Amino acid sequence: MTSRRDFLKACAAAGVFVPALGLGRLAFAAEGAPAPLLVMVFQRGGCDGLQLVGPVNDRSYVDARSSDLRVLDSGERPGLALANGLGTGLDFRLHPEAKALFELYEAGQMAVLHACGLTNGSRSHFEAQDLIEHGVVSLDRLARTPEGWLTRYLATFGEVGGDRIAAVSANAGLAAALARDDDALAIPELQGGLPLPGGKEAAAVLGRLYAPGGTAIQQAGARTLARVALVEARLPRLPDGRPAPYNPSAAGYENNGFTQGLQAIARLARMDVGLRVACIDHASWDTHDTQAGRFNGLVGQLSRGLAAFYRDMAEAGRSVRIVVMTEFGRRLRSNRSQGTDHGHGSAMLVLGADVRGGRMFGDWPGLETLRLDQGVDLAVTTDFRQVLAEVLALRAAERDRVFPGLAPRAPLGLLRVDGMA
Numbered sequence: 028m029t030s031r032r033d034f035l036k037a038c039a040a041a042g043v044f045v046p047a048l049g050l051g052r053l054a055f056a057a058e059g060a061p062a063p064l065l066v067m068v069f070q071r072g073g074c075d076g077l078q079l080v081g082p083v084n085d086r087s088y089v090d091a092r093s094s095d096l097r098v099l100d101s102g103e104r105p106g107l108a109l110a111n112g113l114g115t116g117l118d119f120r121l122h123p124e125a126k127a128l129f130e131l132y133e134a135g136q137m138a139v140l141h142a143c144g145l146t147n148g149s150r151s152h153f154e155a156q157d158l159i160e161h162g163v164v165s166l167d168r169l170a171r172t173p174e175g176w177l178t179r180y181l182a183t184f185g186e187v188g189g190d191r192i193a194a195v196s197a198n199a200g201l202a203a204a205l206a207r208d209d210d211a212l213a214i215p216e217l218q219g220g221l222p223l224p225g226g227k228e229a230a231a232v233l234g235r236l237y238a239p240g241g242t243a244i245q246q247a248g249a250r251t252l253a254r255v256a257l258v259e260a261r262l263p264r265l266p267d268g269r270p271a272p273y274n275p276s277a278a279g280y281e282n283n284g285f286t287q288g289l290q291a292i293a294r295l296a297r298m299d300v301g302l303r304v305a306c307i308d309h310a311s312w313d314t315h316d317t318q319a320g321r322f323n324g325l326v327g328q329l330s331r332g333l334a335a336f337y338r339d340m341a342e343a344g345r346s347v348r349i350v351v352m353t354e355f356g357r358r359l360r361s362n363r364s365q366g367t368d369h370g371h372g373s374a375m376l377v378l379g380a381d382v383r384g385g386r387m388f389g390d391w392p393g394l395e396t397l398r399l400d401q402g403v404d405l406a407v408t409t410d411f412r413q414v415l416a417e418v419l420a421l422r423a424a425e426r427d428r429v430f431p432g433l434a435p436r437a438p439l440g441l442l443r444v445d446g447m448a
Contacts, residue, residue, distance in 0.1 A: 062303060062346070063346040063347055063348040063379060063380040063381075064292075064296055064302060064303065064304070064305065064340070064345060064346065064347045064348070065303065065304045065305070065347075065348050065350075065418070065419070066292060066304075066305045066306075066307065066336075066347060066348070066349045066350070067177070067202075067204060067304070067305070067306045067307070067350050067352075068307055068308075068309055068329075068333070068349060068350065068351045068352070069156075069160075069202070069306065069307070069308050069309070069352060069353070069354075070309050070312045070329070070351065070352065070353035071152075071156070071308050071309065071310040071311070071312060071313075071353075071354075072152065072310060072311055072312035072313030072314070072353075072354075073152065073155075073312055073313055073353055073354055073355045073356065073357060073369055073370075073373075074312040074325075074353040074356065074357075074373055074374075075312070075314060075318065075322065075356060075357035075367050075370075075373070076141065076143075076353070076356040076357075076372065076373030076374035076405065077092075077097070077356065077357065077359065077405060078096060078097060078098060078122060078318070078322055078357075078367075079121070079122050079125070079326065079373075079374050080098070080109070080119055080120070080121055080122070080139055080141055080374045081097050081098030081106065081119070081120060081122075082115075082117040082118065082119050082391075082394070083097070083098050083099060083100040083106055083118050083119075083120050084100060084117060084118045085117055085394055087359070087393075087394035087395050087396075088359070088394050091359045091360045091361070091394070092359075092360070092361050093361065093365075095319035095365075096318055096319060096361050096365070096366075096367065098120045098121070098122055098123075099120075100118060100120065104123045105120070105123065106120025106121060106122060106123055107120055107121040107122075107123060107125065107126065107129040108120050109121055109132065109139060109387060110133075110385060110386070111385060111386035111387060112387050113141065113387050113388075113389060113390075113391045115391050117391070119139075119141070119387060121139070122322075122323075122326045124323050124324075124326040124327035124330060125326050125327075125329075125330040126330065127330045127331050127333070127334030127335075128329075128330045128333060128334060128376065128378075129330075130334070131334065131337065131378055131384065132384060132385055133385065134384070134385070135383075135384040135385040136337075136378055136379065136382065136384045136385075137376060137377070137378035137382065137384045137385075138376070138377045138378070138382050138383060138384050138385075138386060138387070138388055138441060139374060139375075139376060139386075139387045139388070140374065140375040140376075140377065140387070140388045140389045140409060140414060140439070140441075141372070141373075141374050141375075141387065141389045141391060142372040142389050142390065142391060142392055142405055142406060142407060142408040142409060143352070143372065143373060143374065143375045143389065143407065143408075143409045143410075143411050143414060144353075144354075144355055144356065144371055144372050144373055144407040144409075144411055145158055145159065145164055145354075145355065145371070145407065145410075145411065146164050146407050146410050147164050147165060148371055148400065148401075148407075149355070150355065150369035150370070150371075152313070152354060152369075154166070155354035155355050156203070156354045157169060157203060159352070159354055159411060160175050160176065160202065160203035160204040160206070161174070161175055161176060161203065161204075161206070162175070162176025162179070162204075162412060162415075162429065162430045162431075163430075163431065163432060164410070164412075164432070165432075168431065168432055172431070173206065173207055174206050174207035174208070175202070175203050175204040175205050175206040175207065175208070176204055176412075176415070176429055176430065177194065177202075177204040177205050177208070177304050177306070178204070178205055178206060178207050178208040178211075179428060179429045180304070180419065180429045181193055181194060181208065181303065181304065183425055183428050183429060186303050187208075187210060188210065188250075189301070190253060190254075190257065190301075191300055191301025191302075192210075192212060192254050192257065192258070192295065192300040192301055192302055193210065193211075193301055193302065193303045193304065194208055194210065194211035194212075194302075194303065194304045194305070194306075195211065195212050195213070195214050195291070195292065195295060195302060195304075195305050195306075196211060196212070196213045196214070196305070196306045196307075197214060197215055197216075197288030197289065197291050197292050197305060197306065197307040198213060198215055198288065198306065198307060198308050199213065199215050200213050201213045202306035202308070204306055205304075205306060209247050209250070210250055210254070212251070212254055212255075212258075214258070214291050214295070215284075215287065215288055215291065216284075216287040216288065216290070216291050217258070217262065217270070217273070217290070217291040217294050217295075218270065218272075218273070218287065218290075219270060220258075220259060220262055220269075220270040221255055221258045221259055221262075222259065223252075223255065230252070233248070233252060234252060236248065237249045237251075237252060257300055258295070258298070258300065261298040261299070261300060262294070262298070273290050273293075273294055275293070275338075275339045275342055275343070276342065277338045277339065277341070277342040278293075278335040278336070278338050278339035278342070279335050279338070280332070280335045280336075280339075281328070281331060281332065281335070283328060283332075285307070285309050285328060285329070285332050286332045286335065286336075288307045288308075289307065289332055289333075289335070289336040290336075290339075292305040292307065292336070293336060293339045293340065293343070296340065296343065296345050296347075297343050297345070309325070309328075309329050309332075311325060312325060312353060314357070314366045314367060315362065315364060315366045315367070315368060316362075316364035316365060316366040317364070317365055317366060318361075318365060318366040318367060319365065329351070333349065333351070333378075336349075337349070337378065337379070346379075346380045347379045347380060348377070348378075348379035348380050348381070348382065348418060349376075349377070349378050349379050350375065350376070350377050350414070350415065350418055351375060351376035351377075352373075352375045352376075352411060352414075353373050355369060355370060355371055355372075355373060356370040356371060356372050356373030356374075356404070356405055357369065357370045357373075358370040358403050358404055359394055359399060359403060359404065359405060360403065370400075370403070370404040370405060371400045371404040371405060371406065371407050372392070372400070372404065372405035372406055372407045372408070373405070375411070375414055377414070377418055377441060381442045381443045382441060382442060382443075383440060383441060383442065383443055388409075388439045388440070388441060389408060389409050389439070390408040390409065391408070392405065392406040392408050409439070410433065412430040412433045413433065413436060413439065414439070414441070415430070416429070416430055416433065417438060417439055417441045417442060418441060418442070420442060423435065
C-alpha cells in the first residue's frame, strides 16, 4: 500500500495540490485567482523553538540540555531530518512528534524559519503578545496603535463591512490581531451551531434593541446579529433541526479544544460566508518545568490537528495559507526544574498555497555563548513582521500601512513568484 507520505510526494510532483490549494497573490485585489484563506496559529506561552526544530549536531546545543529537552539524531525517538537546511553544515531536525507536519515538509507544502521573533528582546508574555498582535516592536508605537495588524490588513484591501464574515477568531474571545475590527466574530466551536443565548425570544429583543440605521453601537450590534444569523442559516442540519455532525472524510480530526476551533474555521470556509482570515490559539507552551512530556503532547496535538485541517481544506478545494508562531522562544540552557525559561528567538512554520516548502529559511546566528543574545538566548535575526509581510505578499505601500516601522530588507523568498520553484 502507498504510504500517506508517498501519496503527498506524488501529489506535489504531479501538481495536484496546485489547483486544490490555489495560486496567486494573497492580497484580495489579486486578479483571476481565489485568495487563500489565511489562518494564524498562535502558540501561547512561548514555544521552545529549539526543541521544536533543533540543530542536533551542534556542540553547544548538546552541552546545554539533557537529551529529553532537545531533538536527537539517534536512539529510539530521533528527530525528523529536514532537507534543505540553512547552509550551516548543521543537521536541523523536527521534533519526532511532528510527523504529520514533516510529511507536508517533505511534500514541499511547508517551510520552516528559525531565529524569528521580536527584535526588542521582551520576555514578558503580555507585552510580547500585545506587540506581535498589533504588528509593532516598541511600546511607544504600541501606545499609538490600538488596532490589530490583521484589522489594518483587512482595511487595506477593503475587506470591511458588508454582510460577509471576513474574519473569525476561533477562540473564546477576539484575538488581539483583530482588535478594532467591528465585524469580526469569536467562534470557538460550531458543534451546536451558533444560537443566541435565550433562543428566539432573546433574538427578537436584541433585534429591536440593535435596529439597523440607529447609533454606531446599534449598527454594530445589528451587523453582529446578521452575521450570527448567516452562520445559523448556512449550517447543514439534521431532519430534527439540529446542526449536522461535521465529518469530512479526509480529515480525521481528534477531539480536543484546538481541533474544535479548526473545525469551526473549516466549516465557515466551506459555507461560503466570505471568510478571509482566521485566528486560533494553541495554548500551554509556557514550559518552565517538566517540559519534556508536556512538549511531546503539545507538538503531537498541533501537528495532527493542522494536518487534519490541511487535508480538510484540500478536500474542499479551498486554498489556504497557515502561519504558526509564538511570542518568544526559550533559553538555550535548561533550568533546574527540567524546563526552560523565557528567551527570544524561536521557530515559525508556514504552509499552504504558493509556499516554497521543503526547505528552511532564515539567518542562523549560532549557539556559542558569544553569539547568543545577552549570552543566554537564541538571537532574533528575522523580524516576525518580515515573515508575515511576505506571507501576505504585500507591496511596499501596503507593508507600511499594515506593519508601520518595518524597514525594507531583502526578501526571504518564502513564496513562489513568476514560476520560481
